[in-house]
Amino acid sequence: MKIKSEGDLKKISEKGRKTLLPSEVRIQVGAATCGLAKRAKALKEALESEVKKQKLKAKIVEVGCNGMCYQEPIVDVIQKGKPKITYGTMTVDKVSQLVEAIKKETVLKENLLFRTDEEESLITGEKTSYLSGQPSKSLQETTEYHQYPFYQQQRKIVLRNSGVIDPKNIEEYIGCGGYSGLAKALNMSAEKIVKEVTASGLRGRGGAGFPTGAKWKACQESHGDAKYVIANGSEGDPDIGMHRSMLEGDPHSVLEGMIIAAYAVGASKGFIYVSSNYPLALVNIREAVRQAREYGLLGDNILGSDFSFEVDVDEGGGAYICGEETALITSLEGKYGEPKPRPPFPVQKGLWDQPTVVNNIETLANIPVIIVKGGNWFSSIGTKGNAGTKVISLNGSINNPCLIEVPLGTSLKKVIELGGGVSEGKKFKAFTTGGPSGGVLPAKSASLSLNYDELNKAGSLLGSGITIIDDDVNMVELTYYFLNFFKEETCGKCTTCREGVKQMCEIFEEICQSNGELEDLALLEKMSQPMIDGSLCALGKTIPNAVMSTIKHFKNEYKDYIKGKKN
Amino acid sequence: MITLTINGKKIKAQEGKTILEVARENDIHIPTLCYNEALTPAGNCRLCTVEVTQGNRTTCETSCNYLIQEGMQIKTDSERVKAVRQMVMELLLARCPNPKKVKEIAEEVGVEAVPLRFSLENEYCILCGLCVRSCSEIVQAYAIDFEGSGIDKKVTIPFNEASQDCIGCGSCVFVCPTQVIKLQDVENAKIIYPEGEEDLGPQRMMQNWRTELKLKLCKGCGNPIAPEKQLTSLQEKMILPTEFFDFCQTCRNYPEIDEEKCLGCGGCNDNCPCGALELKEEAGEVKAICYTINCTGCRICVDMCPREAIS
Numbered sequence: 001m002k003i004k005s006e007g008d009l010k011k012i013s014e015k016g017r018k019t020l021l022p023s024e025v026r027i028q029v030g031a032a033t034c035g036l037a038k039r040a041k042a043l044k045e046a047l048e049s050e051v052k053k054q055k056l057k058a059k060i061v062e063v064g065c066n067g068m069c070y071q072e073p074i075v076d077v078i079q080k081g082k083p084k085i086t087y088g089t090m091t092v093d094k095v096s097q098l099v100e101a102i103k104k105e106t107v108l109k110e111n112l113l114f115r116t117d118e119e120e121s122l123i124t125g126e127k128t129s130y131l132s133g134q135p136s137k138s139l140q141e142t143t144e145y146h147q148y149p150f151y152q153q154q155r156k157i158v159l160r161n162s163g164v165i166d167p168k169n170i171e172e173y174i175g176c177g178g179y180s181g182l183a184k185a186l187n188m189s190a191e192k193i194v195k196e197v198t199a200s201g202l203r204g205r206g207g208a209g210f211p212t213g214a215k216w217k218a219c220q221e222s223h224g225d226a227k228y229v230i231a232n233g234s235e236g237d238p239d240i241g242m243h244r245s246m247l248e249g250d251p252h253s254v255l256e257g258m259i260i261a262a263y264a265v266g267a268s269k270g271f272i273y274v275s276s277n278y279p280l281a282l283v284n285i286r287e288a289v290r291q292a293r294e295y296g297l298l299g300d301n302i303l304g305s306d307f308s309f310e311v312d313v314d315e316g317g318g319a320y321i322c323g324e325e326t327a328l329i330t331s332l333e334g335k336y337g338e339p340k341p342r343p344p345f346p347v348q349k350g351l352w353d354q355p356t357v358v359n360n361i362e363t364l365a366n367i368p369v370i371i372v373k374g375g376n377w378f379s380s381i382g383t384k385g386n387a388g389t390k391v392i393s394l395n396g397s398i399n400n401p402c403l404i405e406v407p408l409g410t411s412l413k414k415v416i417e418l419g420g421g422v423s424e425g426k427k428f429k430a431f432t433t434g435g436p437s438g439g440v441l442p443a444k445s446a447s448l449s450l451n452y453d454e455l456n457k458a459g460s461l462l463g464s465g466i467t468i469i470d471d472d473v474n475m476v477e478l479t480y481y482f483l484n485f486f487k488e489e490t491c492g493k494c495t496t497c498r499e500g501v502k503q504m505c506e507i508f509e510e511i512c513q514s515n516g517e518l519e520d521l522a523l524l525e526k527m528s529q530p531m532i533d534g535s536l537c538a539l540g541k542t543i544p545n546a547v548m549s550t551i552k553h554f555k556n557e558y559k560d561y562i563k564g565k566k567n
Numbered sequence: 568m569i570t571l572t573i574n575g576k577k578i579k580a581q582e583g584k585t586i587l588e589v590a591r592e593n594d595i596h597i598p599t600l601c602y603n604e605a606l607t608p609a610g611n612c613r614l615c616t617v618e619v620t621q622g623n624r625t626t627c628e629t630s631c632n633y634l635i636q637e638g639m640q641i642k643t644d645s646e647r648v649k650a651v652r653q654m655v656m657e658l659l660l661a662r663c664p665n666p667k668k669v670k671e672i673a674e675e676v677g678v679e680a681v682p683l684r685f686s687l688e689n690e691y692c693i694l695c696g697l698c699v700r701s702c703s704e705i706v707q708a709y710a711i712d713f714e715g716s717g718i719d720k721k722v723t724i725p726f727n728e729a730s731q732d733c734i735g736c737g738s739c740v741f742v743c744p745t746q747v748i749k750l751q752d753v754e755n756a757k758i759i760y761p762e763g764e765e766d767l768g769p770q771r772m773m774q775n776w777r778t779e780l781k782l783k784l785c786k787g788c789g790n791p792i793a794p795e796k797q798l799t800s801l802q803e804k805m806i807l808p809t810e811f812f813d814f815c816q817t818c819r820n821y822p823e824i825d826e827e828k829c830l831g832c833g834g835c836n837d838n839c840p841c842g843a844l845e846l847k848e849e850a851g852e853v854k855a856i857c858y859t860i861n862c863t864g865c866r867i868c869v870d871m872c873p874r875e876a877i878s
Contacts, residue, residue: 319716336716341610341632492694492713492720495613496651499658502718506686523684530654533627533647534613 002296004304006183009174012295016175020165021128023080024057025102030074030163031062032248033241033280034403039092040073046095047075054099064249066163068150070400070420071113074163077102083115083131083139107138116145122160123177123372150402153418155381157389158365159405162249167284170291173252179297181368185260186305188371193264194220197367199375201387205362206232206323207434207461208538209452212363219265219347222355227267230351230358231258232328233274233281236320237435238485240465242393243361245403247274247281250365251288255311257364259302260371262309265357270311272361273328275318286313320489324537325358327491338491339537362391362464383409386451393465394419397426397472412446415466426470430553434463436482437542439549440475459549461542475554476561480508482546490539497540500531504547516562521551571639586630586641587615597630597643598652598672600659600744601695606704608632611696612659614672616651618642627651652676659693661685666745669693691747694720698739698748708732708800711739711776724776735771735780735794749774752782752791787818806840807865819864822857828876829854835868835877844868 003009020026027047031040044060051058066074071088075098078084085107090098094111101108117131145151165172173179185193198213219227231254235243247254258270272289274282289311292298300308314332321327322337329351331337350356366388370378379387386408392415395401399420406415412431422428428443438460441448448454455462469478483505492498504527507520528544535541551558568579573586573595580589585608590597600612608631615630620640627647642648656673661681663669681687696713699722703709710732714723724730740750749772756770756779769782769791780794792798798812811819822835822844831853836844843861846853855877857868869877 336713341629343634487718490717492715492717493611495611495655495658495693498694498718498720499662500654503658503661503685507684510684520684523682527654529647530651534616534651534655536610536613536629 002294003179004296006303009179009183009303012171012174013177013180014175016169016171016173017128018175019169020172020175021078021080021130022059024059026076026078027051027058027060027102028063028076028078028163028166029060030065030072032065032245033278034065034069034245035072035074036280038072038089042092043073043075043090043095046092047099050095050099054096054103056099056103058102061166062168063165064162064167065245065403067154067159067403067405068113068400069402074113078130079105081132083117083135083144084119085115085139086113086145087111088113105136107142109138112142114143114145114148115139119145119164121177122157122369123180126177150404150418153410153414154405155389155407156405157369157381158246158253158362158391159249159403160369161253162245165250167249167251168287170252170288170295170297173250177372178252178368179256179303181371182256182259182297183303185263185371186303186307190220190264190266193260193371196375197264197370200366200370200378201375201385202363202366202370202378203386203388203452204360205366205390205464206325206360207437207463209456209462212359215347215357215359216261216265218345219267219355219357222348224349224354226269226352226354227262227265228351228354228356229258229262229265229267229270230325230328230332230356231270231272231361231364232323232325232358233272233278233285233361234316234318234323234328235275235464236318236323236489237437237463237465239395239467240393240435240463241278242391242403242464243274244278244281245393246361246365246391247278247285251281251285252292253365253368254285254361255288255292255298257367258311258359259297259309260367261357261359261364263307265355267357268309270309271332271351272311272313273316273322273332274313275322276315277318282313282315289313319491320485321491321537321539324539327537328358329356336491338493339539341536382407383449383451385453390450390462391464392450394468395465396431396467397423397428397470398468399423406450409449409451411449412466415450416446416468419468422468423470426472428468429471429473430469430475432460432467432469433465434461435465435467436485436546437461437538438463439542439545440469440478440553441549442553459545459552475550475557476508476511479546479550480505480512483508483543486539486543486546490543494535494540496531496534497536497543500527500535500540501543503527504543511558511561514561516558518559518562520562521555521558524551569635569637569639571635571637571641573641574643580635582635584635586617586619586628586633586635586639589635590617590630590641590643595643598675599631600668600672600693601697602631603697603701603742606697606700606742609696609700611694612655614652614655614676616648616655618645618648649676653678657681657685662688663690663693663745665689666691666693666747668744668746691745692722693745694722695744696722697742697744698722701738701742706734706736706738708734708736710734710778722775724778728777730773730776730778733773733776733778733780734797734800735773735778736797736800739775747775754791783812785815785818786813788815790815807863810866811864814864821862821864822866822868822877824855824857825876825878826854828874830874830876831855832873834871834873838867838871840865840867 029044075087075090119128202212203209326340327337346356391405599615610629610632617630656678710730740748751772756767758765771780782791783795792815
């Protein structure tokens, strides 16, 4: 059905809430990539056949990642009148016990993680009470969601629906207050929306931290035959999957933010650019676009207004450089993904020389919340100049690799604690906050906080994940690994970047084979500044980061290699 | 008009120009490798890097494709700029130690030798992309392009097979700064089989593009003019009679004006596409004359003359 008014939206919302809290049993299986890697598909199939066998009336749905990737596959059980029960590390052989327990209205103690009595929707403020009365005795000892340490420190805005709703069902998204931001925005003037986003202090989540409001305003004021909005879901840092999890778990939040952005800047067409390395994310976002079109949230006269907007999902080849906005644009135009010089900026002359807004998908997912709750509400989260939250993919040498969302300004120490601390028996040596481009920070820098300016000052940047490095890792070899990564990923346009990284790799090869000399370090240092000055885009400009930061903080290890101690 | 400073000197320049254009207009030298006035600047070689201060931000930018803005302060020879240029040339010299142009510019920016640690290659192509741009922008043949990305990038033809699109015009040869693109005209090309030989006649070999093109012979003197494909492509683009492409420059027929028949009406002069015809007053009489150097032999004037004075 096409939604033509706010009344229609409300009707669907009620329908969605009913599927989220049905009279029969609802079993949710975490089936994002992190779950699938731990055989969530097999688990779901086993559950389906077991439910049939034991004649239990239940609906089994796949949901996204709830953050606890280390506990996958996760199963949530929602039963009328009972708290929502979350189980971790479920296996196929425990399925029959689980279904039995559901039938008997008891729990499976072994895999129990926590219970949820009540959930509050971030957007509507409505409370969903799973529990009626008091929890049963066996459940009273189990921690409640709001007291669960992993979630207590977090503040979920971007990941508000991830792991809660079925990403392939638009009605559930609407049931959680989805598209009410869009409905509100369409009743506002474009200038008012940009003002609200500017007031929120939202900064681009791609790494550079450019104020989103200013970007929109510049595009709004540009003139062109057409305007475009691009959602940048291209992510190439090794081992990081933050964008993937977002698109897998809640694609509609990105789409809604994008439609609002298009309305604010006056765009008629949008593109969602996702790397082909993320097959499930692509399936989910494509399905989301299809459903939004079916429900009249895309296309002509959205929600009965005179605003029309279309979206295409584009598959990138997975090149690291295509996360850079101008390279992304050339890639969308069907050319080699190579960056273009700025000015002209994309907001002036972007895709096909028309004004274009390129926003990170995490930035866009924040927009519906900002519209509903107001810019001032958003700017109260985080710290001054760094408003809102940041989704972080925590990995490396850490006990519990996970996906978290914390307010900006949270100290890195706290973030690492959320992941259960550095792997047992290992010594915390260093970490990266911006992938290979951000360089390496030593363990003592963990006193820093998640803050664009603070991390920039320290020589790094705030990317999409934090990788913890322990003392088993040799920094010279790690730098060599980073340089090889860049050697693979450089687009080859600029001499300084293409030839520079090639020669740096050669020098590192010599060092790693214990043929290095002290002069080599001087040469690397000498090469760094001209490489930064001489390269066009952020890729070339950040290659020396990895080299310079490791030479600065771990010079001893280089010296060991040079003396030939290690071999 | 825009006011900016280059090396402390105040300069006024037209809006829409690049830093390099303004610098060259004012006799300020900036070395370049991948720049050609006729082509869109690409900023590939990074040699033309200059230091740009706008407001309180100082950055290094390539002057060939950076547009001038009001109040810009530019330094073309600061230490930072010199360091970039030297690094560019050290890196290029390590890649291509032999081409004359690379050696010359390296010397110009003060690079004597490649750092010992750099690994040397024996490439000739510096990936400036001038050939690619001239082929697509000027010739519009789109026969060559970059293949691959990163350190494996190279200029090539699709699938590395004899090009269907190359017309053998030689523009790529002309613009290449390192002379790596080869063009060879062979008078009597032959394919030799065990059973005998096949005579191909005069051919143009574009060795880099694995393409051989048949040369057309002049109907007058019998010497090769240009590849047949190039002439066909020109014919499609220009409104010229077919015979024009049958003769070489020397044998082409130029209009002969019969002064007795000429009235000096100016019909030929008005319609000449090349401006080769002019009216001249001689002893009170107006007569048409032809400057053959500009004439392409298109014969329009022959058809235009009401008195059939031009042949």
